[in-house]
Structure formats: C-alpha cells, structure tokens
Amino acid sequence: MIYPLAFGFAHSECTESWTWFLKQLRNVIQYPERVMLVSDRHAGIFAGMEAIFPDAAHGVCAYHLSQNLKKFCRQRDDVIKLYFRATYLYRVEEFNCEMAELKATHRKVYDELLEALQKYSRAFDMKQL
Known part of the structure; x- marks a missing residue:
C-alpha cells in the first residue's frame, strides 16, 4: 500500500509532535517494516522516525534539499542543474557520472551532497527497501 499523504494537528513542529504523529501513522500501516518516509530534514521528524520507524527507509525530499542548495550556491545554476540531474537518475553508473561532473x-x-544524494537519489532508493 502507498500512503502518499497524511495529516495531523499539533501545537508546534517539534520532536514531541512529530513522534506523536508518527505513532498514529504506524498504528494504521499494515507493514511498517516496508515503509519509506520522505521528509524535509526537520530534526524532529528524523528523531521521530528513528524512534517509531527504526527499520524503515528514510529519505529527504529532493525539492527541499534543492532549496537548501540554492541558498548555499547563489547564482550557480550549473550546480543546481547537475544536482537535479543526479537526483533523478535511476542507474548508479549514470549517477556517478553526474556526480563526477559536479x-x-x-x-x-x-x-556536502555526496552522502545525501547517495542516500536519497532515485538510483539508490530501492536498495534501501
């Protein structure tokens, strides 16, 4: 089953709130060991995922990572294009070629990106499940 979206209401975006939300999500997921959670790298989300879904694959949203990269590399469209090309490749060999160019x-x-992209690019994501 795929759960592309879930909602929860909490007082703030903190570790306690995310842990509560992820506990509720785990209660309705039939096979939690086969889950891949994708987030924006919020520290509270990662802490909750580690506590509630320790065996699940954890990913970072490519869009949010790109926004951080844009702040880090202002005026470097070439770097942003290489990032997106590497992120969306399906084959490890092609990914490695793009990373060599980057x-x-x-x-x-x-x-900065090598570890994140190896963990969160399409070329590697199915190997985590």
Missing part, C-alpha cells in the same frame, strides 16, 4: 564543477557542494 565534483569538477564545485568541489565543496560535491562534498
């Missing part, structure tokens, strides 16, 4: 273009961004 490394040659902007080493600091490459170093």
